[in-house]
Amino acid sequence: MDSFKINIKPQYVKQTDEVEMINGNECALHEVQKRIKLDFGKLPEFTIITAPTGTGKSYAFPFPVLNAKKAKQGIGGSARVRGLIVLPTNALIRELTASFTKTYPQIKTRQLTGSELSKEGVKGHGRWKKALEIVEDSDLIITNPDIINFAMHGGYHQLSRTSQTGSTRFSQFMSLLSYIVFDEYHLYDEAQIANILTMVKIREMFLPHFDPAKSTGSSIRFLFVSATPEEGLKQLLQENGYAFEEIIEEIVSDPNESRPIHGELEVEFVDSDDMTRLIEEKLPELKEVLKEQRVLLILDQLRHVQELADYLKGELPEYEIYQSTGYVAEGEPEQEYIKAANLILATNKAEVGVNYDVTYCIMQPGKYFQNFVQRFGRVSRGDLEGKVVMCTDRKYYRLQEKLSESKEWSYYDFLAVMKDELQGRKFYTERVPLYLGEYLWCIKNSIIRYQDYDIYKYMTRKKNELDNYDDVSKARYNLFESIDQKINSLVKESLKLSSVPYNEKGWKAQKLYEKLEQRAPRAWQWVSWWRNYINTYLTFREGGMVVKIHDRVQQKELEYSLDWILQHKIIDDIEVLQEEPYKIIRYTVSNLKERDKDLQYEVSTVPNQGMHENNFLSYKEVFDLKRSFERAAKGVYDKLRRGGTECTQIELAKLVKLLAVTFDRKRLHIVDIKSEDRFI
Structure with a gap:
């Protein structure tokens, strides 16, 4: 295989004159750490922090809490400061909680995850009540976006047997917080960023800004932190009129008054798109390296990790091999296994903060430039020299042409070349207002159906007063409202009712679900489909079984x-x-x-009124969901028009067609998957 090599100069993060006692040692802070410690109270509502892996940005997150403990008043005049850190995986949550508990024993750090709530022995709405107790009893809370999303959309309130849950509203949760950190936010797509902005809108409705004269109100600050910034986020904040500040950690080549974060790296680019073949080629070199140090292999697909692990167990029987992927048992001590392993095989899980403590790595660059930056930052952290071998995946000659200009590159110059050649993940900012309108409607719907009517009226009034979302969001909100009203009209027509209850308690008391299923199966199909559709907003990530x-x-x-x-x-x-x-x-x-790939997916969120075949999607159709939804919705609309169905259903089907633009894996609820496997 053809290859060429370059060197990346050692990387240092500039230290400032500000110091802090950490683990009993006096440590000089970096710029991000210094700004969070000294200037946090002066920062605007939104701050975007860019700092490469290894710079210790996470250690800045507790500083507002630490400062408040020394002061008479906290941020915005509040008596107590609490911070919430949102991390993408529970493994990272456990790791950072343990680290902060050891490093900052003077503050109370708790993790808030599903497994932690299960340990408390609580179920249903009681889980959210316990979550609020944990937050109120803590200084720093570390959680995942799934719990926040489920709570914001009223998921826990749907599990309550009573609507008298005012003390556990999501606004109560937000009122306890002084700041929220979204770490590794580059992993979030447009829908997930919109979800975060929805949280901001909810805060504006229910928690007025802090008034210094009255010492009342809320002053929550939102921090977005990553090694790979998303330009689309800045654009969104500007379009929404939000003031924000950007803090960028300076990386230098001068070791004076600096701390090393990455040693000198030799990077070898190999002309190959076959990772397994590349590793077979490098096996003699691997064996030599393993005699003295551990090795990390990063692949794109879990299947290839498992296949490669089987092959390497035969070739390297004397070494401990560990697969660092999402394919793990709950409670598996991953960090212990990683430390004990000689050879670690990882998927994109290697991109989210796990410290592998390796100086030799063979890697695929990943689908996007953002993937590459995160993977590259896993190697030779600190002042250790190391080597990265990259499977170039058909980009070899373009990289060779540009990088052969010099044998030695600075970190940022090297990244600039890689950014030009590796595809960046497109961030479609125009989709965010659509999602924002959908989320606001779903939250309003959850409040009126499962919480109390007064809160619904208050939210509606505040939404109209603030007018804090654009015309696209309003149109999307109104589309959902129109679909819901049409379905209620259909229920009234089918059951000859003068009105339909606004909340779930009324629906159950009048046994409307049972009556619809027995007397009006077509109306029942519409109601069932719509309930399934809006319930998908309770999850933050893609749906799946x-x-x-x-x-x-x-x-x-x-x-x-x-x-x-x-x-x-x-x-x-x-x-x-x-x-x-x-x-x-x-x-x-x-x-x-x-x-x-010969699978059939049974789904419940594609419109299927009178068209049973719409309940099933092929493997290919699941990867083109917008078109699949358009086809299904058009089929329902055409069939209703030809059949002379009452106009309410036809009007409803016409509105439903407009949902296709945001129909993706998050909206796909899979009921079952059928396979031709001979066993099944």
């Missing part, structure tokens, strides 16, 4: 995507562990099989 897995090869009990299992694994047994109150199924799997 997660099932229990017993992997005989890896000897693991875990939960994982059924989609992936059916595509890649031989299924030996299927066992129903529980039928009520919901079904739990365990799949016993063994070796990898030839990838199976």
Whole structure:
């Protein structure tokens, strides 16, 4: 294989004259740390922080809490300062919680995850009540975006047996916080950024800004932190009229008054798009490196990790190999396994803060430039020299042409070349207002259906008073409102009612679901589809079926995507562990099989009124959901018009067609997946 090499100069982060006692040692702070410590109270509502991996940006997050403990009053005049740190994975949450507990024993740090709430023995709405207790009892809370999203959209209130839940509103949660840090925010897509902006809108409605004269109000600050900034976020903040400040950590080549974050790196580019073949080629070099140090291999796909792990176990039987992927058992001590391993095989999980403590890595660059930056930053942290071998994936000659200009590159000059050649993930800012309108309507709907009517009226009034969202968001909000009203009109016509209850309690008291199913199946289909559709907004990530897995090869009990299992694994047994109150199924799997794309997905969020075939999508259709939804919605609309159906349904179907523009994996609720596997 053809290859060429360059060197990346050592990287240092500039230290300032500000010091802080950390772990009993006096440490000079970096610019980001200094600004958060000294100037936090002067920062605007939004701050965007850019700092490469290894700069210690996370250690700045507790400073506002630490300062408030020394002062008479906290930020915005509040008596107590609380910070919320939002991280993308529970593994990172556990790691950072342990680190802060050790490093900053003077503050109370708690993690807020599903497993932590389960340990408290609480269920349903009681989980949210316990979450609020944890927040109120803590100085620093570390959580994931899933819990915040579920709470903001009223998920916990749907589980309550009473609507008297005023003390547990989402606004109560926000009122306890002084600042929120979204770490690794580059991982969020347009819908997820819109979700965060929805939180800002909710704060504006329910928690007025701090008034110094009255010492009342809220002064929450939002911090977005990443090594790879998203320009689209800045554009969105500007378009919404939000003031923000940007803090960029300076990386220098001069070691004076600086701390090393990455040693000198030799980077070898190999003309290959086959990672397995490249590793086979590099096996002699790997064996030499493993005699003295550990090695990290980063691949794009979990299947390739598992296949490569099997191959390397045969080639390197004397070494401990660990797969650092999402395919792990709950509670698995990943950090301990990583520390004990000689050879670590990772997927894109390597991009989100895990410290592998390696100086030699072979990697695929990832789909986007953002992936590459995060992966590249895992190697030779501190002052250690190291080597990265990159599988160039058909970009070899363009990279060779540009990088051969010099044998030695500074970190930022090197990244500039890589950014030109690696595709950046497109961020479609024009989609965000659409999502924002949808989210606001769904939150309003949850409040009126599952909480109390007065809060709904208050939110509606404040929304109209503030007028703090644009025409696109308003139009999307009104579309959802129109669909909901049309469905209610259809229910009234079908059951000959003068009105439809506004809340879930009334629907159940009048047994409307049962009556619709028995007397008006077409109206029941519309109601059922719409309920399923808006319930997808309770989840922050893409939808999918997660099932229990017993992997005989890896000897693991875990939960994982059924989609992936059916595509890649031989299924030996299927066992129903529980039928009520919901079904739990365990799949016993063994070796990898030839990838199976002949799958049928049974879904509940594609319109299907009178068209049973719309309930099923092929593997190909699942990867073109906008077109799949358009086809299904048009089919329903055309059939209703031809059949002479009452005008309410036709008008409703016409409105539903407009949902296609934002129909993606987050809106896809998969009920079941059918496979042609001979066992099944």
